[in-house]
Amino acid sequence: MTINKTALALSIGAALLAGSVQAQENKLYLFNWTEYMDPAIIEAFEKKYDVDVVQNYFNSLPEMFAKLNAGGVSQYDIIVPSNYYVPRLIQTGLVQKLDKSKLANLDNVMAQFRDPSFDPGAEYSVPYQWGTTGIVYNTATFPDAPKSWSLLFDPEVNPDYPFALMGDGQVSMGGACAYLGHGYDCTDMNAWKQAAQLLIDTKRRDNFSGFSDGTPALQQLARGVTHVGLSYNGDYLFFKEEDPATFANLDFMIPDEGAEMWVDSMLIPSEAPNPEMAHKFIDFILDAKVGAQLSNYNYYASPNAAAVPYLDAVLTVPPVQPSEADMKRLRFTPSLEGQALQTFQQLWSEVQSR
Secondary structure (H helix, E strand, C coil): CCHHHHHHHHHHHHHHHHHHHHHCCCCCEEECCCCCCHHHHHHHHHHCCCEEEEEEEEEHHHHHHHHHHHHHCCCCCEECEHHHHHHHHHHCCCCCCCCHHHCCCCHHEEHHHCCCCCHHCCCEEEEEEEEEEEEEEEEEEEECCCCCCHHHCCCCCCCCCEEECCCCCHHHHHHHHHHHHCCCCCCCHHHHHHHHHHHHHHHCCEEEEEEEHHHHHHHHHHCCCCEEEEHHHHHHHHHHHHHCCCCHHHHHHHHCEEEEEEEEEEEEECCCHHHHHHHHHHHHHHHHHHHHHHHHHHEEEEEEEEHHHHHHHHHCCCCCCCCCHHCCCCCCCCCCCCCHHHHHHHHHHHHHCC
């Protein structure tokens, strides 16, 4: 009996390829913020589609962008960036257009999120959650804290207690711009230069502890490592509800000079290993009850109109739902491109290096 070695090799190769494709079809790689997904939602999705969800996490948008550029574009099926990074992801070819025919629940999205300025026509993105970035501070340390960026930028208001800024340059620069009277969403060159100098001066203060984003910033505040920092309203409420004793003396505020409102969206990387399953995941999150379950878990506001009847009461009041007065002060962080982006990056690099 003779063996056709070429045919055997081809047969083995085909079997290995089929196994690889099958393995790929049975995985979904999610790249998301920390503490941002209910494990029960993942379990339900895995059961419904007989798939394993592999979750990886980031704490800042620059970190996410850097990992995508370093090869992550072919490693993840779903990413969850904030609004002002979406144009950058589109322009650099790191994400692909959505096939809306595969998103049966797309009509559940609230009207105000269907045609966002950062992705006209919502060709690439579907809203996941929305919220605000504000100042979290220790009320025992600052019982009469001003509702102002001065808690971070005025050494007379806080001469001694350790504080942190965000490592996301646009947020920290936006806060400095707001404090200086230029508005949180400033893009004027002179305003940027003034804000950059303020940040450099702030870094030189003895009680500046460094840059810290998201969950790590809240953990530092809870441990008393810092007494003032920047974080997100939902993260703050999540930890306060989970551990009320530890977070009893921490409060969240939106400065009167203005602050950030953001929308986090789901996008599919351009070389995602499983775009078919990625569409299924997006549509699953857009389900009314799943959308409510997501917000009830992570304490952020839902962009899902159909989810509203199922939301917990705590999600209908501040800090999740800002007051009318605070809503008027909130702005989207500007999306930068071209020369404006290069100039900003140069200024931010100078802030970090000095």
